[in-house]
Amino acid sequence: QVQLQESGPGLVKPSQTLSLTCTVSGGSISSGDYYWNWIRQHPGRGLEWIAHISYTGYTYYNPSLKSRVTISSDTSKDQFSLKLSSLTVADGAMYYCARARGDNKPVDLWGQGTLVTVSS
């Protein structure tokens, strides 16, 4: 079955850019009508949707992060990626990649998450 796996650095310095990659196995990110998402969760707190990219490359960003976020995909590798710039301590969180069934559709599949700490 389809699985998602995040990868990236666990520790980044303030002001730097975070780069995370999600590898999709058992399926293709360019098949179906899926939207591929990044969602984060601050320790002990709720969930924050960051951005998604569709199977056609359409992107949408959370306005609260839009100026610092870029989402992209590499269909040849069945991967999609997140870049978050100008990091502060407040960006430290668990970052999940996840699949939604489409626009106006729920998130039905999540990666296990990768914990990112922002510290000098």
Added chain:
Amino acid sequence: DIQMTQSPSTLSASVGDRVTITCRANWGIGNWLAWYQQKPGKAPKLLIYKTSSLESGVPSRFSGSGYGTEFTLTITSLQPDDFATYYCQHYNSYPWTFGQGTKVEIK
């Protein structure tokens, strides 16, 4: 942004209890609402989508209802595996937002 507010924040219950969690939106979202269950150290798991549709494999003791701005998640007979944190999420418009969560703990 549409704000989602869950109540209560914490709920203490016993096995076999009927449990109800409420989620309110500060703007109408139709029936574009999902519920997720999250256990410590794990990613959320989709339980219900489009307010009342049960995700495949989810036990029938879970149900959802509502429309517009007020929604509920009900667990008819709480099981040991159900002690977790539950989140609502709207996907009516961007940005998608989540409730702050309701932790269901053992009484």
